[in-house]
Amino acid sequence: MWATPTLSTLNKSNPSNAMDTFTSRYNPQLKGNLYERRAASIANQLLGPDMVFDYDQLLAKPPNKPDAEFKWHQDLAYWPVTKDTRTASFWLAIDDARVENGCLRFVPGSHLEENLRNHSPLHGDREKSHTLAAELLESDKPRPAEIDRGDVTVHHERILHGSGGNFSSESWRRAWVIAFRSRDTVAEERRIGFTHSHNDKLDVLNAVGKELLDS
Numbered sequence: 001m002w003a004t005p006t007l008s009t010l011n012k013s014n015p016s017n018a019m020d021t022f023t024s025r026y027n028p029q030l031k032g033n034l035y036e037r038r039a040a041s042i043a044n045q046l047l048g049p050d051m052v053f054d055y056d057q058l059l060a061k062p063p064n065k066p067d068a069e070f071k072w073h074q075d076l077a078y079w080p081v082t083k084d085t086r087t088a089s090f091w092l093a094i095d096d097a098r099v100e101n102g103c104l105r106f107v108p109g110s111h112l113e114e115n116l117r118n119h120s121p122l123h124g125d126r127e128k129s130h131t132l133a134a135e136l137l138e139s140d141k142p143r144p145a146e147i148d149r150g151d152v153t154v155h156h157e158r159i160l161h162g163s164g165g166n167f168s169s170e171s172w173r174r175a176w177v178i179a180f181r182s183r184d185t186v187a188e189e190r191r192i193g194f195t196h197s198h199n200d201k202l203d204v205l206n207a208v209g210k211e212l213l214d215s
Ligand SMILES: O=C(O)CCC(=O)C(=O)O
Pocket: 059, 070, 075, 089, 091, 102, 103, 104, 161, 162, 163, 175, 177
């Protein structure tokens, strides 16, 4: 399964710190692969029969990239406000994911908080920085999710999570993310031009968190 053209899109000469590609958009032959189908089935069992594919991403950190961090965030803080927020985000480890190479870390229980944490663009505004970051509280007790290659975690849209840099001199840290949301929510996102891409228009990104889309 892994000797697919997808992995060749993780161009190892790419100078950026952590790469991010929309897997099946750029490799449409991957649509409907086994991972996607199994994840869809689990999303339906967890959250209901109306859960559908929303987006996928390959996230890759090369070795020796201590600055290839994903800042603490809740996924929902990145997304437009919708009535129905149900999400199952699957994170498939392509390499063994360890603290050393930047595995995911979660703050247990944070998905149960009534309000989202405050998130700010990392540099200036959304035009300069797609990345949003939240601060940890002293009471937060983050836990690393070290998993082996081929294993999968599933996370909730409100769980506070992030990952450290890649301090390994040898190991990449690659992951294939597929997120499922309700059919109505995905339709609503597309209606306003939100696709979960860094290339979404600035006015769409700036509207995130500000209004109820269907109000
Ligand atoms: O791969 C990472 O380190 C971060 C991924 C992430 O934030 C997510 O899948 O929601």
